[in-house]
Amino acid sequence: MASQNASRILEEILLLHKSMNRIAKQKSDAVIKGDIEALKSVLSKEKLHIKAIDQKNREMREISAALLSGGGDIVNDPTLSAVIAVSAGNEKMNLSRLKVELETEISELAHQNKLNQQLLEQSLDFIHLTMDLIQPDPNSYTYGHPQDSPQSVQRGQSIFDSKA
Numbered sequence: 001m002a003s004q005n006a007s008r009i010l011e012e013i014l015l016l017h018k019s020m021n022r023i024a025k026q027k028s029d030a031v032i033k034g035d036i037e038a039l040k041s042v043l044s045k046e047k048l049h050i051k052a053i054d055q056k057n058r059e060m061r062e063i064s065a066a067l068l069s070g071g072g073d074i075v076n077d078p079t080l081s082a083v084i085a086v087s088a089g090n091e092k093m094n095l096s097r098l099k100v101e102l103e104t105e106i107s108e109l110a111h112q113n114k115l116n117q118q119l120l121e122q123s124l125d126f127i128h129l130t131m132d133l134i135q136p137d138p139n140s141y142t143y144g145h146p147q148d149s150p151q152s153v154q155r156g157q158s159i160f161d162s163k164a
Contacts, residue, residue: 010080026042083095
């Protein structure tokens, strides 16, 4: 019964991760389009999914600990591989299949998150470039002799002869 609960929880975790992958792709689209409202909406969905995944992971740890402590031993860090090892028959095959699918989803999600991070970094670079074009550094376009440093021109003194 506990291993069936483990399969059920693992299927729910898998569905949540698939949904997170869809959300990550929506986030990419929102960043590319520059749609701030859509990005806010996607981020709130993502936050809810993260909370749900955390809750399901806690449930999975509790079920795994119960399965692995069948002999009365307390298990500090139950793993899915250990649960699969103590399962039997069809349940073992089902848990193994779910583990592989979950690993694939997690890998895809990590890849999509990396792409999103690169998109955000490029967006920030573009914003910085635009800001530099709008408000350039005043020292970057000053004409003068290369050996003249900005400190050599005294403040308040114009380089033009105003009396001429």
